[in-house]
Amino acid sequence: MTEPLLRRLAARGERLTVGALPWVAPVYRAMPQVDEVIEFPFAHGGLQLKARRALAREMAGRFEVAYVCPNSLKSSLLPFLAQIPRRIGYLGEARVGLLTHRLKNPAKGRRPPMVAFYSALSGEGGIESDQPRLALAALEVDAALRNQALSKDEYYVFVPGAEYGPAKRWPASRFAELARLLDKPVVLLGSGKEMALAQEIAQLASDADIRNLAGATSLTQAFALIAAARQVVTNDSGLMHVAAALGVAQVAIFGSSSPLHTPPLSDKAQVVWLKNDPAYQPALDCAPCYERSCPLGHLRCLRDIDASRVRQLIP
Numbered sequence: 001m002t003e004p005l006l007r008r009l010a011a012r013g014e015r016l017t018v019g020a021l022p023w024v025a026p027v028y029r030a031m032p033q034v035d036e037v038i039e040f041p042f043a044h045g046g047l048q049l050k051a052r053r054a055l056a057r058e059m060a061g062r063f064e065v066a067y068v069c070p071n072s073l074k075s076s077l078l079p080f081l082a083q084i085p086r087r088i089g090y091l092g093e094a095r096v097g098l099l100t101h102r103l104k105n106p107a108k109g110r111r112p113p114m115v116a117f118y119s120a121l122s123g124e125g126g127i128e129s130d131q132p133r134l135a136l137a138a139l140e141v142d143a144a145l146r147n148q149a150l151s152k153d154e155y156y157v158f159v160p161g162a163e164y165g166p167a168k169r170w171p172a173s174r175f176a177e178l179a180r181l182l183d184k185p186v187v188l189l190g191s192g193k194e195m196a197l198a199q200e201i202a203q204l205a206s207d208a209d210i211r212n213l214a215g216a217t218s219l220t221q222a223f224a225l226i227a228a229a230r231q232v233v234t235n236d237s238g239l240m241h242v243a244a245a246l247g248v249a250q251v252a253i254f255g256s257s258s259p260l261h262t263p264p265l266s267d268k269a270q271v272v273w274l275k276n277d278p279a280y281q282p283a284l285d286c287a288p289c290y291e292r293s294c295p296l297g298h299l300r301c302l303r304d305i306d307a308s309r310v311r312q313l314i315p
Contacts, residue, residue, distance in 0.1 A: 001114040001241060001262075002069050004130030007033050008122045009067070017063065019078070023191075026219040027242070030134040054060050056081035067121050068099065080305040088121055114262050131265045132245040136227050142225035148187070148211070152228040156314070157243075159202055159234040161194035161214070165292025167256035168235050172197060175233075176204035176309035182314070184230065189222045189239065190214035231314050240264050253311045255302040259289040268314045274301055276300050 006016055010033035018028040019038040028037045041055070042048050059082040066079035068089030076098040079087045088101040096102065100185035103120060106112060119127035143150060160175050162168035179186045179201070188198040210253065217225065226232055226243050232250040234240040236257045243250045244266035252264045254273040263271065274280045275287040288300050
């Protein structure tokens with residue numbers, strides 16, 4: 001979602017170094033406008049001041065401007081400790097003294113789509129038209145296909161996970177039903193955390209041609225397999241945005257979150273969200289709730305999406 005911001009900065013002549021955690025660093029390596037990627041050695045949670053100070057000493061004097069995209073205190077600490085002269089970001093989590101140029105957060109309930117939210121850090125207008133783009137080398141895609149004995153456009157990719165929680169995950173039984181309706185192999189992708197979920201889908205659709213690669217590929221290999229797929233079916237997740245940025249045809253299924261806020265920005269993306277379906281009754285007044293688990297316990301927003309409905313959107 002930050003790619004359009006980086007493209008804007010590169011277009012006006014800025015040399016870009018991106019700092020990212022290892023699990024997201026491959027995303028930035030797939031952006032031609034990024035000159036360097038620094039992988040942060042930070043673990044999840046905690047300020048880890050010692051590690052941040054050590055990295056800040058290495059970065060001191062190298063950069064003129066820092067664009068702080070995450071809206072957290074710890075994300076703004078490193079540019080501050082490295083004494084980068086201009087530090088641009090949104091107000092939040094007591095960051096007034098850490099940032100030199102501060103944008104006001106939109107009022108609650110009025111937050112724009114995330115691409116526009118990040119692109120605004122550039123200080124330019126026209127951000128509503130921005131669309132993320134990623135590029136992979138043909139050699140990387142070919143190598144991934146050879147490694148899995150797959151052919152371009154001759155398989156589908158399912159991404160059944162969503163890091164945020166079960167209220168963003170179409171049920172495993174629905175993915176299994178959809179796999180049985182398709183006439184080409186299905187590749188399941190995801191992190192190691194989604195291995196059990198993917199295995200459940202594979203077992204439920206044991207009569208379908210399914211290859212479970214969740215936790216068995218690098219992130220770059222997963223990107224390559226998505227890039228060569230005939231169609232991708234995802235929840236609202238990071239790989240949904242990757243598929244959109246790679247220009248791959250996809251069906252994106254939304255539950256507790258909203259495609260008005262985090263849509264897959266691609267002309268080849270189709271969204272299924274019962275909230276905006278006037279034919280669905282009774283109406284989902286509870287959506288979007290943005291909760292990790294359904295607070296009402298019924299998960300209607302996802303359970304009531306039939307596999308046959310999604311199948312109709314897949315050529």
